[in-house]
Amino acid sequence: MKQKNHTVIELIVNNHPGVMSHITGLFSRRGYNLEGILCGAIGQGATSVMFLLVRKNEQYQQVLLQLNKLNDVIELKEREDYDHTVFNRIGDLF
Amino acid sequence: MKYSGAEIIVHLLEKKGIDTIAGIPGSANLPLYRALHDSKIKHVLARHEQGAGFIAQGMARSTGKAAVCFATSGPGATNLLTAIADAKLDSVPVVAFTGQVATSLIGTDAFQEIDTYGLTIPITKHNFLVRSAAELLDVIPEAFRIAETGRPGPVVIDVPKDVQQQVCEFGQWPGFHEPTKPQVIEKQLIDKIAQAIHYAVKPVIMFGAGIIESGSCQLLRLLAEKNNIPLTSTMRGLGAISPEHPLYVGMIGMHGTKYANRITEEADLILALGLRFDDRATGKVSEFCRNAQIIHVDIDKAEINKIKPAFMSVNADLHDFLSLLIPSVDKKERREWLDECYETKDALPYVVAPLNGDVFHPLRIIDEVAASIPADSIITTDVGQHQMWVAMKYPITSPRTFLTSGGLGTMGFGVPTAIGAALANPGKKVVAFSGDGSFMMNMQELATIADEKPNMAILLFNNGTLGLVRQQQELFFDKKYIGSKFKSTPDFAGIAKCFGLKSIDLEKVSDPLGALHEALQLNEPVFINVPVNADENVFPMVPPGAANKVMID
Ligand SMILES: Cc1ncc(C[n+]2csc(CCOP(=O)(O)OP(=O)(O)O)c2C)c(N)n1
Numbered sequence: 001m002k003q004k005n006h007t008v009i010e011l012i013v014n015n016h017p018g019v020m021s022h023i024t025g026l027f028s029r030r031g032y033n034l035e036g037i038l039c040g041a042i043g044q045g046a047t048s049v050m051f052l053l054v055r056k057n058e059q060y061q062q063v064l065l066q067l068n069k070l071n072d073v074i075e076l077k078e079r080e081d082y083d084h085t086v087f088n089r090i091g092d093l094f
Numbered sequence: 095m096k097y098s099g100a101e102i103i104v105h106l107l108e109k110k111g112i113d114t115i116a117g118i119p120g121s122a123n124l125p126l127y128r129a130l131h132d133s134k135i136k137h138v139l140a141r142h143e144q145g146a147g148f149i150a151q152g153m154a155r156s157t158g159k160a161a162v163c164f165a166t167s168g169p170g171a172t173n174l175l176t177a178i179a180d181a182k183l184d185s186v187p188v189v190a191f192t193g194q195v196a197t198s199l200i201g202t203d204a205f206q207e208i209d210t211y212g213l214t215i216p217i218t219k220h221n222f223l224v225r226s227a228a229e230l231l232d233v234i235p236e237a238f239r240i241a242e243t244g245r246p247g248p249v250v251i252d253v254p255k256d257v258q259q260q261v262c263e264f265g266q267w268p269g270f271h272e273p274t275k276p277q278v279i280e281k282q283l284i285d286k287i288a289q290a291i292h293y294a295v296k297p298v299i300m301f302g303a304g305i306i307e308s309g310s311c312q313l314l315r316l317l318a319e320k321n322n323i324p325l326t327s328t329m330r331g332l333g334a335i336s337p338e339h340p341l342y343v344g345m346i347g348m349h350g351t352k353y354a355n356r357i358t359e360e361a362d363l364i365l366a367l368g369l370r371f372d373d374r375a376t377g378k379v380s381e382f383c384r385n386a387q388i389i390h391v392d393i394d395k396a397e398i399n400k401i402k403p404a405f406m407s408v409n410a411d412l413h414d415f416l417s418l419l420i421p422s423v424d425k426k427e428r429r430e431w432l433d434e435c436y437e438t439k440d441a442l443p444y445v446v447a448p449l450n451g452d453v454f455h456p457l458r459i460i461d462e463v464a465a466s467i468p469a470d471s472i473i474t475t476d477v478g479q480h481q482m483w484v485a486m487k488y489p490i491t492s493p494r495t496f497l498t499s500g501g502l503g504t505m506g507f508g509v510p511t512a513i514g515a516a517l518a519n520p521g522k523k524v525v526a527f528s529g530d531g532s533f534m535m536n537m538q539e540l541a542t543i544a545d546e547k548p549n550m551a552i553l554l555f556n557n558g559t560l561g562l563v564r565q566q567q568e569l570f571f572d573k574k575y576i577g578s579k580f581k582s583t584p585d586f587a588g589i590a591k592c593f594g595l596k597s598i599d600l601e602k603v604s605d606p607l608g609a610l611h612e613a614l615q616l617n618e619p620v621f622i623n624v625p626v627n628a629d630e631n632v633f634p635m636v637p638p639g640a641a642n643k644v645m646i647d
Contacts, residue, residue, distance in 0.1 A: 017223075018215070018221075021211075021215055022215055025216055029216050061399065066396050068395070068396075069394070069395075070220075071220040071240055072220075
């Protein structure tokens with residue numbers, strides 16, 4: 001089910017073992033909510049795409065700005081049009 | 095060409111113009127030290143990695159250029175963390191190279207293995223774990239670019255021992271990138287801001303370290319003078335304008351001047367330049383300047399609207415911004431507003447040392463030091479009451495001459511930072527104001543001072559207590575003192591002497607002020623113990639959590 005007030009941030013990031021820590025660490029240390037995360041290498045494997053499911057609350061603009069500051073974030077897009085079912089289907093894996 | 099990873103690092107540091115590196119060797123960075131041995135770069139052996147980190151900070155803060163420190167893996171890296179975190183919060187460009195266990199051992203809990211990369215993510219602007227010698231050719235120029243571009247900050251480069259030893263064949267040395275300049279500023283926005291300034295009745299310029307970082311001190315003064323706008327500084331902005339300037343109303347915030355806090359509260363327009371609305375500057379944020387529109391200009395976009403919503407904002411280099419704004423702003427007299435400011439200033443006199451009282455009163459000693467050394471001397475502080483007294487009273491007249499730990503408030507900052515500042519500015523006098531609590535957090539660096547003989551003086555405000563803590567317990571914790579008074583107090587002047595430094599104890603001489611002046615004229619390291627009354631409090635102050643208008647004294 002598409003949840004109200006949620007949106008997806010799409011990131012293109014450098015693909016190396018530390019990048020996930022950079023992204024998730026930002027959320028934990030700044031007290032932002034992160035509801036879901038999907039990630040995979042793209043192209044030749046030098047970059048990855050990440051989909052972050054976040055709540056659109058008063059922190060949202062700060063989240064975008066802080067993510068943009070990370071050196072490993074190459075591109076950031078707000079994806080209002082996201083296909084929420086991908087996050088729901090995670091349940092199928094159990 | 096064929097070079098090892100360690101040789102690549104050292105060569106690129108030379109190419110970058112690094113002439114001094116502070117650090118401590120250990121197993122995991124010995125290949126790097128082997129390469130450093132053959133270099134013209136001077137190595138300063140600190141006695142604790144935190145000291146090395148702060149020596150690098152002293153070089154970086156006083157010059158504005160990135161400085162470098164070295165530490166080994168494990169405990170070397172963990173010892174460095176405080177200095178790195180301090181650099182992050184005050185946006186200081188430090189590039190730290192840490193040794194790491196060999197790649198094949200990573201993840202095995204090998205001897206002196208620690209996850210330096212993981213530990214430094216939250217306290218650096220960026221960090222790298224280098225996986226091959228070839229990568230260094232990209233990583234090192236990139237690390238300096240990141241450290242020095244936009245809002246500066248620390249970068250950690252973790253280099254496994256085998257990567258330092260690995261030989262790499264490559265065609266040519268990489269170049270260093272010029273720090274990239276950000277976005278263009280729309281002329282329309284400049285016009286709107288100029289208009290807002292024109293229509294404001296009570297504008298105030300509040301500036302922070304961004305003015306100094308961007309080299310905009312002159313422009314700041316020109317803007318203020320053209321439109322007659324009073325100026326107030328955050329603690330880290332001190333030095334951007336002469337404290338004698340008629341439009342300057344002093345430092346804002348918890349230990350700012352009463353009139354700066356009052357005048358800022360009165361404002362209908364705040365031009366916030368290169369600052370981040372730290373709570374020590376704003377007091378209770380929801381109460382801060384409730385009647386003012388805020389125009390916020392900062393190079394870090396994420397600072398805009400983070401704490402205080404801005405009425406208008408510009409994400410830009412301040413030098414670019416001010417160069418465009420000044421011609422667009424009209425000349426104004428602002429007689430009424432300035433008269434009101436001067437009245438406020440006269441009605442709320444500034445802190446002065448008690449006149450015929452204690453010769454050792456910190457404010458008195460600060461005045462004496464200022465009168466005794468050149469105006470462009472570099473002042474460092476530790477953290478505590480002495481830091482607040484110096485920030486309040488010392489006439490800091492030029493940029494990059496007041497080095498203090500603002501964001502992290504790190505005790506132990508003052509002495510090693512002074513060493514770095516002295517090494518990077520051989521023509522200048524450096525004075526570190528310290529407290530007995532803070533001094534003991536890095537006093538092993540007296541040995542580094544004995545080695546390097548920088549032209550610096552340490553002034554120890556010795557009150558036998560953790561003074562600022564004692565003050566808070568007195569004022570806000572029912573005078574229930576715990577953990578704030580030292581049961582034993584060492585003979586600090588004696589200790590400094592045993593390290594091989596000249597030292598004097600002002601308590602033990604017949605003419606303390608004469609002895610102080612004499613000691614400050616020496617062109618070599620000297621340690622000066624100043625006995626300070628333990629009951630002295632720093633006033634005025636805004637109680638923690640209160641609004642800036644509630645200043646007590
Ligand atoms: C590393 C560190 N530990 C603890 C503190 C908390 N703290 C802030 S001021 C202070 C007392 C400082 O005492 P001293 O250096 O003697 O300076 P004084 O206030 O007496 O001038 C303490 C413990 C701190 N800022 N930094």
